[in-house]
Amino acid sequence: MQQPQPGDYIDIHVHSGKSASGIFILESLMTHEEKLPGDNPGVAYTYGIHPWFLNEHNHDKFILSVENLVRLPFIIAVGEAGFDRLRGPSAELQRRTFEEQVVISEEIKKPMIIHCVRGWDELLSVQKRFRPKMPWLVHGFRGNTVLANQLLSKGMFLSIWFEFVLRPESAGLLRSLPVDRIFLETDGADVDIRQIYNKVAIDLAMPVDDLKIIIHKNYSVFFNS
Numbered sequence: 594m595q596q597p598q599p600g601d602y603i604d605i606h607v608h609s610g611k612s613a614s615g616i617f618i619l620e621s622l623m624t625h626e627e628k629l630p631g632d633n634p635g636v637a638y639t640y641g642i643h644p645w646f647l648n649e650h651n652h653d654k655f656i657l658s659v660e661n662l663v664r665l666p667f668i669i670a671v672g673e674a675g676f677d678r679l680r681g682p683s684a685e686l687q688r689r690t691f692e693e694q695v696v697i698s699e700e701i702k703k704p705m706i707i708h709c710v711r712g713w714d715e716l717l718s719v720q721k722r723f724r725p726k727m728p729w730l731v732h733g734f735r736g737n738t739v740l741a742n743q744l745l746s747k748g749m750f751l752s753i754w755f756e757f758v759l760r761p762e763s764a765g766l767l768r769s770l771p772v773d774r775i776f777l778e779t780d781g782a783d784v785d786i787r788q789i790y791n792k793v794a795i796d797l798a799m800p801v802d803d804l805k806i807i808i809h810k811n812y813s814v815f816f817n818s
Contacts, residue, residue: 594632594669596617597617603618603776603808606673606776607621618635620639623646624642637669640672642655642674648682660697673708674705676715679710688715695723695725698727704728704729707730707732716731717747721747728815729747737766750811755778755780755784755789772804776808776815777790
């Protein structure tokens with residue numbers, strides 16, 4: 594199983610990404626894809642059912658695939674999984690499928706990577722019902738401080754959406770967050786994770802090397818590595 598080095602930039606959520614010298618990536622594989630994980634330098638993997646590609650016909654196949662593949666050592670988290678009110682199947686199917694993945698996460702003791710678009714009530718409801726022992730990371734976060742604090746109060750981590758991070762108005766949110774609960778990502782977009790780190794380091798008035806140390810520690814805590 595690949596692990597980031599203390600001096601690496603960590604890109605916590607990518608799709609079809611490639612690692613580079615000094616950059617460690619966590620690649621999100623999804624059940625509708627054919628790509629499988631491997632022991633690739635600088636890369637670890639997550640695997641789950643993205644709500645966009647879920648329907649009643651593929652549900653059983655997808656759940657079985659998650660149950661089997663997430664046990665591989667190269668896959669270190671379940672997901673991305675979650676809720677999307679703008680795209681995907683019925684709310685009931687999304688909730689049932691998410692809950693099934695929570696059960697798997699708890700059983701195999703691997704954390705979860707969350708996709709959530711306007712489904713925060715559902716997410717918090719499931720979290721309250723299951724009270725998971727495994728940590729959850731909400732990727733692509735672009736909400737306000739009130740929502741961030743709600744999620745943080747439930748023990749979740751936040752990865753800030755790359756496009757929002759690069760906007761000047763993100764500085765206020767970033768400064769309000771506890772640095773020991775944040776991650777940064779490119780989400781597979783054509784943007785350099787080093788640019789994102791530089792912007793956040795400026796917003797937080799700290800050297801980039803200090804930010805790298807903080808996020809590396811967050812990674813170790815989240816994945817208990």
